[in-house]
Amino acid sequence: MELKVKSQGGCASSGCGSSADRLSHLPEAIRAKVNNHPCFSEDAHHHYARMHVAVAPACNIQCHYCNRKYDCSNESRPGVVSELLTPDQAVKKVLAVAANIPQMTVLGIAGPGDPLANPERTLETFRQLSEKAPDIRLCVSTNGLALPELVDEICKHNIEHVTITINCVDPDVGAKIYPWIFWKNRRVKGRKAAEILIAQQQKGLEMLVERGVLVKVNSVLIPGVNDAHLKEVSRVVKAKGAFLHNVMPLIAEEEHGTFYGLMGQRGPTNEELQTLQDACAGDMAMMRHCRQCRADAVGMLGEDRGHEFTLDKIETMEIDYTAAMARRAQVHAEIEANRAAQRTQSGEVFVSLASLKRPAPKKTETRPVLMAVATAGSGVVNQHFGHAREFLVYEASATDVRFIGARKVDLYCSGGDTCGDAETTLQKIIRTLSGCEVVLCSKIGYEPWGQLEAAGIVPNGEHAMEPIEEAVAAVYREMLESGRLDHAPAPEQRMSA
Amino acid sequence: MALTIIESCVNCWACEPLCPSKAIIEAKPHFLIDAKKCSECDGDFAEPQCASICPIEGAILDAAGLAVNPPGSLTGIPPERLAAAQAEIRAR
Ligand code: SF4
Numbered sequence: 001m002e003l004k005v006k007s008q009g010g011c012a013s014s015g016c017g018s019s020a021d022r023l024s025h026l027p028e029a030i031r032a033k034v035n036n037h038p039c040f041s042e043d044a045h046h047h048y049a050r051m052h053v054a055v056a057p058a059c060n061i062q063c064h065y066c067n068r069k070y071d072c073s074n075e076s077r078p079g080v081v082s083e084l085l086t087p088d089q090a091v092k093k094v095l096a097v098a099a100n101i102p103q104m105t106v107l108g109i110a111g112p113g114d115p116l117a118n119p120e121r122t123l124e125t126f127r128q129l130s131e132k133a134p135d136i137r138l139c140v141s142t143n144g145l146a147l148p149e150l151v152d153e154i155c156k157h158n159i160e161h162v163t164i165t166i167n168c169v170d171p172d173v174g175a176k177i178y179p180w181i182f183w184k185n186r187r188v189k190g191r192k193a194a195e196i197l198i199a200q201q202q203k204g205l206e207m208l209v210e211r212g213v214l215v216k217v218n219s220v221l222i223p224g225v226n227d228a229h230l231k232e233v234s235r236v237v238k239a240k241g242a243f244l245h246n247v248m249p250l251i252a253e254e255e256h257g258t259f260y261g262l263m264g265q266r267g268p269t270n271e272e273l274q275t276l277q278d279a280c281a282g283d284m285a286m287m288r289h290c291r292q293c294r295a296d297a298v299g300m301l302g303e304d305r306g307h308e309f310t311l312d313k314i315e316t317m318e319i320d321y322t323a324a325m326a327r328r329a330q331v332h333a334e335i336e337a338n339r340a341a342q343r344t345q346s347g348e349v350f351v352s353l354a355s356l357k358r359p360a361p362k363k364t365e366t367r368p369v370l371m372a373v374a375t376a377g378s379g380v381v382n383q384h385f386g387h388a389r390e391f392l393v394y395e396a397s398a399t400d401v402r403f404i405g406a407r408k409v410d411l412y413c414s415g416g417d418t419c420g421d422a423e424t425t426l427q428k429i430i431r432t433l434s435g436c437e438v439v440l441c442s443k444i445g446y447e448p449w450g451q452l453e454a455a456g457i458v459p460n461g462e463h464a465m466e467p468i469e470e471a472v473a474a475v476y477r478e479m480l481e482s483g484r485l486d487h488a489p490a491p492e493q494r495m496s497a
Numbered sequence: 498m499a500l501t502i503i504e505s506c507v508n509c510w511a512c513e514p515l516c517p518s519k520a521i522i523e524a525k526p527h528f529l530i531d532a533k534k535c536s537e538c539d540g541d542f543a544e545p546q547c548a549s550i551c552p553i554e555g556a557i558l559d560a561a562g563l564a565v566n567p568p569g570s571l572t573g574i575p576p577e578r579l580a581a582a583q584a585e586i587r588a589r
């Protein structure tokens with residue numbers, strides 16, 4: 001398989017153009033596989049939805065960032081779910097969601113434990129779905145321990161995408177992340193455990209690539225543990241043919257009850273995360289739009305409509321999947337037409353953006369600017385500031401606009417007062433947006449406007465309903481023309497979250 | 498001769514499919530071991546399977562009522578080193 005992402009010069013590598021262009025160098029067959037996959041394609045995540053079903057509770061290893069008490073309804077960390085489903089219930093739920101949310105193209109099994117530590121439950125769900133809903137893409141996430149033994153089963157069920165969480169390739173680093181694994185009917189601890197896990201992960205990766213399955217590698221960035229090491233991980237998995245590397249920030253709060261949370265291990269700052277993602281980027285696609293979903297999330301990335309599809313609700317739904325499939329095909333065709341139109345439009349913008357260099361010919365480089373965008377989907381600026389649960393952060397420069405990542409407002413917890421921190425929501429948002437100089441939204445209230453400005457973040461509601469990258473480019477151009485790029489950003493924006 | 502699951506169990510399901518004697522019962526508020534069925538894995542495995550995969554220190558007791566996985570045995574940090582380890586981790 002030619003899964004290796006070639007290094008490319010010119011337009012695609014500098015990201016001049018919409019994010020879809022970044023996939024344009026891939027072989028057609030692979031592009032077709034990721035084109036409507038919200039987790040594998042950054043552009044697709046504006047348009048398509050995914051769902052996870054929680055059928056796999058057990059796990060065969062322990063990660064220090066995981067608390068296996070998974071039924072907390074206040075949180076939306078990976079691994080947290082509110083109801084565990086049997087394979088039959090899961091299939092019913094998937095069909096109900098597919099019929100009601102036709103943009104849902106991808107079904108993933110990601111826990112709450114390790115899907116491959118529960119092979120019967122996981123594979124039975126896939127088996128039924130590949131039969132009943134052939135228009136849904138199936139994918140699975142795993143810690144990799146049981147992967148080599150199950151690769152052939154996975155391929156049998158038409159699974160096109162596998163995500164392996166690989167936090168290290170060095171057992172000494174691994175010993176600080178994984179205290180033990182369950183291996184061949186025994187518990188193995190310490191460095192030896194990490195050694196076995198790493199070997200299994202790498203072997204599983206190689207086997208999947210050999211069989212033409214797209215592999216995404218997730219890594220959790222843990223400051224002081226694997227931060228320096230992740231570049232090596234990126235290099236190794238890339239060489240073995242992983243398609244995408246997704247570096248995610250560690251989430252560790254005391255109230256989550258994880259080992260790291262209780263021990264006071266900190267997560268990375270937005271800046272640390274971005275620096276590392278840039279360092280790993282090289283010539284392999286880096287994923288920056290991951291939202292670290294719950295293991296039972298439903299809907300667009302960043303939203304969760306799981307409450308519309310609880311067990312008691314799906315019990316009463318009658319689904320005619322043949323009819324649903326026809327409607328789904330129609331909706332997908334509309335989305336594709338819309339995307340094609342957006343691509344042509346933004347192409348024009350970038351031509352004029354490049355010509356920006358003319359008014360300031362002496363400066364070869366103007367400084368880049370981070371901007372936050374409130375969007376409810378479809379790739380346009382269309383959300384009220386006060387409704388945004390997360391902001392997409394883009395970096396604009398004289399040559400391109402690139403997506404940096406999503407920042408959640410209410411970091412993983414909606415526990416409100418119970419979280420014991422007196423900061424107002426607005427102050428939290430301002431802290432979340434540190435480093436950004438502009439926030440684009442459809443509308444914004446008077447009070448937040450003032451406070452944002454005071455914090456050095458300029459609210460902008462003038463580009464409502466415009467495609468995001470186009471709007472960001474336009475604001476950058478305005479900043480350039482008004483001379484705002486001649487000086488460095490205000491100092492308070494330098495602080496990190 | 499039987500092991501016991503106590504209330505610190507988090508209902509993670511890891512032990513249930515492994516039991517060679519089908520002695521583990523999904524129950525509320527937490528999983529249970531049927532003492533009549535539990536063989537302590539004797540004859541099937543060298544070590545009791547439930548206690549070898551359980552992620553919670555102290556959740557499973559042996560026949561004498563002692564934790565099969567005592568404090569520190571799963572995190573790898575014995576209680577007396579906890580404060581030092583915490584300081585080390587906080588400095589990262
Ligand atoms: S593999 Fe997943 S479920 Fe298992 S301990 Fe790690 S994070 Fe938790």
Ligand code: SF4
Binds near residue numbers: 499518530546
């Ligand atoms: S000790 Fe063995 S037989 Fe007894 S409950 Fe645990 S797994 Fe089952």
Ligand code: SF4
Binds near residue numbers: 507528547552557
């Ligand atoms: S493995 Fe431990 S925590 Fe999980 S269900 Fe069994 S006894 Fe409970």
